[in-house]
Amino acid sequence: MLPIVLVLLVATSALAAPGVNLSIRNVNDVVPPKHNGGIVSAFLTNQAFEIVDGGDTATYVLNLQQVIDDLANQGDKSSQALAAGQAIAILGALSTGIPGDACAPANFINAYVSSLRSGNSVGPALAKFVNVLKQNIDQIVQYANNPNQLKNAVGPRGNCNGGGRNYQFEAAWDTILSNASGASAGLVNEQYCAAKRLFTAFNAQNSNVGAYVTAVSLPPVNRILQEALGPVAKFVASLSSGNPAAAAAGAKNALDNALRY
Template identity: 55%
Template sequence: MLPVVLVLLAATSALAAPGAYLNIISIDEAIPPKDSGRAVSAFRIDQATEIANQGEASAYLLTFEQIIKDLGNDSNKVSQALAAAQAIGYLGAVSSGVPGDSCAAADLINAVVAASRSGNNQAVRSATAKFVSYLSSLIDNIVELSVNSESMRFAVGPRGNCPAGGRNYQFEAAWDSILASAPASSVHLVNEQYCAAKRLYKGFSVVSNNAGAILTAVSLPSVNLAFQNVLPQAANFLAALPSGNAGSAASALKQALYNSV
């Protein structure tokens, strides 16, 4: 009988460190999300993330992934775009057996934070373009994972050239902007993600650190706006993953993202 690991997050205040609790139950007792009929929903995200080997994910990464599903059930377009982008970021972070780095994500985060203080947006445009290229590489890895997960066991994630592999960046300032732009209907969920992301950022594992940076970057308001513009393509990509035939949907999404920056 297959086990399912349920991750529960508890925080006593907005800034409290979360506590994660693991509960292993039979898969027969797990209740999957119901299909709401929306293009982005907990059901669609749950189906898409099934392609990943979640048994190796940390408790806080599983926590973040669960909250992505909750965000998917919020009908607000900002929440929908957050859920779609984060689902893709999550899958990209765990798609290869050998982790790459998060240089592009960290560069974008730092550029956005610096621009918010200086008003210079040229660096943001350049960093966003590099991040979209990096995200496109992750999307290709996700497609391969959906087709043949065994081939990704020894694959190496995309790499750049930056200090500490992108594991240091302006975390708090980035999440200040993410929380400030979250809709009222889902700000409590985004706050829980902040708590989980902080644990990923502070962790010792390269996989956790990379995931924290990627999930932070895709949640930035500027990236969220881009995903609002490509939401149909992102939804189609997530919907196609369980079938193992997501190549054309991936191409459409990548082209839409390039056109949005």
């Protein structure tokens, strides 16, 4: 009968520091979300996050996870692609005991924002980042099969300014927010508030999560994830149901195919 702590974040504005209310609840009193039968659902994303030991997961990362569950239950394909892609982004960033850096997502974010201003194609940068997502999928499979194997492993590292802490955050989220609509718009705005705190975090792993979630939410990646949604969603579901390696192969093939459209 272990108690758990529920954290409620309340922000009065997008830039206001949210207040935090803590309440102690018995784990047996918390009812997990039910599967609504959708290709992506809060049940599936919630179960996927269960593979990670969340004992030291930051509050704002947990906040992102909760919003991902809410996005997963939306009926539109864009929201479901956001939920699946963000789940993979967060799990990839949390799957090594020693964090790497966020050079890969930061480089893509900067390339995308620059392409909006210059009119140059973001295609090469997009292909490179999709390959990074495929590497994340492989890493998540390793973690799901044997967490202890990655306990002392170092996450991916690149060569960029500040280890990926310096990227065009506001410009990226302006685009992400402008592409959100309906009920999802409010949920994505909640993610902006959490991601902003992670963007300025001192902790490397938290900073990495913010960068990956930002990159995977950008419109070109969301389009790729929508095209590949079936196999990608199947991979997310496999993390709790077993045999993620087989589902991972299908998800990576689908991402490659989506790049060609």
